[in-house]
Amino acid sequence: MPELPEVETTRRGIAPHLEGQRVSRVVVRERRLRWPIPDDLDVRLSGQRIVLVERRAKYLLINAEVGTLISHLGMSGNLRLVEVGMPAAKHEHVDIELESGLALRYTDPRRFGAMLWSQDPHNHALLLRLGPEPLTDLFDGERLFQLSRGRSMAVKPFVMDNAVVVGVGNIYATEALFAAGIDPRREAGGISRARYLKLAIEIKRILAAAIERGGTTLRDFIGGDGQPGYFQQELFVYGRAGEACKVCGTELRNVVLGQRASVFCPKCQR
Numbered sequence: 652m653p654e655l656p657e658v659e660t661t662r663r664g665i666a667p668h669l670e671g672q673r674v675s676r677v678v679v680r681e682r683r684l685r686w687p688i689p690d691d692l693d694v695r696l697s698g699q700r701i702v703l704v705e706r707r708a709k710y711l712l713i714n715a716e717v718g719t720l721i722s723h724l725g726m727s728g729n730l731r732l733v734e735v736g737m738p739a740a741k742h743e744h745v746d747i748e749l750e751s752g753l754a755l756r757y758t759d760p761r762r763f764g765a766m767l768w769s770q771d772p773h774n775h776a777l778l779l780r781l782g783p784e785p786l787t788d789l790f791d792g793e794r795l796f797q798l799s800r801g802r803s804m805a806v807k808p809f810v811m812d813n814a815v816v817v818g819v820g821n822i823y824a825t826e827a828l829f830a831a832g833i834d835p836r837r838e839a840g841g842i843s844r845a846r847y848l849k850l851a852i853e854i855k856r857i858l859a860a861a862i863e864r865g866g867t868t869l870r871d872f873i874g875g876d877g878q879p880g881y882f883q884q885e886l887f888v889y890g891r892a893g894e895a896c897k898v899c900g901t902e903l904r905n906v907v908l909g910q911r912a913s914v915f916c917p918k919c920q921r
């Protein structure tokens with residue numbers, strides 16, 4: 652599943668080819684994504700210039716002069732640039748053709764993604780209640796500490812809650828809790844301010860490192876497969892249950908929290 656760093660890498664890969672370009676035509680071969688692609692998307696977008704490509708949480712906002720295309724990659728989606736007229740293979744559902752001769756092509760085998768139209772994207776129902784972006788000053792350990800008071804849920808699903816902070820998926824929550832030395836099963840409301848300050852720093856560090864590594868994949872967005880994939884960063888615990896902790900050698904354990912696998916080191920994390 653594309654996580655925040657992959658979506659940000661996609662934004663950086665496609666934005667230079669979209670911004671300032673006029674849309675000549677939108678070709679939709681399959682409307683049935685998580686929600687149907689609006690019937691009038693071609694009418695609304697064609698002839699407009701794309702002004703700015705933004706990201707909010709895992710949504711890409713392709714802002715035109717009037718209105719915004721909100722796109723989500725779902726479980727298996729990707730966006731890349733192809734030459735206009737390049738034959739479409741299976742699962743290549745949408746082309747947004749530009750006057751430059753390139754087209755933004757959306758591919759999504761599982762069709763859990765989305766392409767919606769909005770006049771006011773930041774107030775769209777999908778975006779309205781999202782917490783702050785993790786790499787901004789609006790997110791810090793003090794926020795984690797304050798929002799967690801009185802909460803009995805485990806700390807891992809707490810930091811993965813989009814209302815607390817967006818973009819902390821399972822990989823990043825698992826790795827950041829390890830780096831901060833916090834047992835993922837701990838009650839969110841019982842963790843000290845000092846430990847939350849450390850956790851927020853680790854979340855920012857690990858996400859920023861993943862985005863930086865994604866920068867090396869940018870050339871793949873033209874003619875490539877549009878899949879930045881999971882960046883080859885060193886994983887200390889995620890996906891390593893039963894293996895030895897890289898720090899202390901203890902066997903890593905797995906526990907299910909909020910329906911998600913949660914690997915941790917019983918010695919390094921308390």
Ligand SMILES: [Zn+2]
Nearest residue numbers: 896899916919
């Ligand atoms: Zn350990």
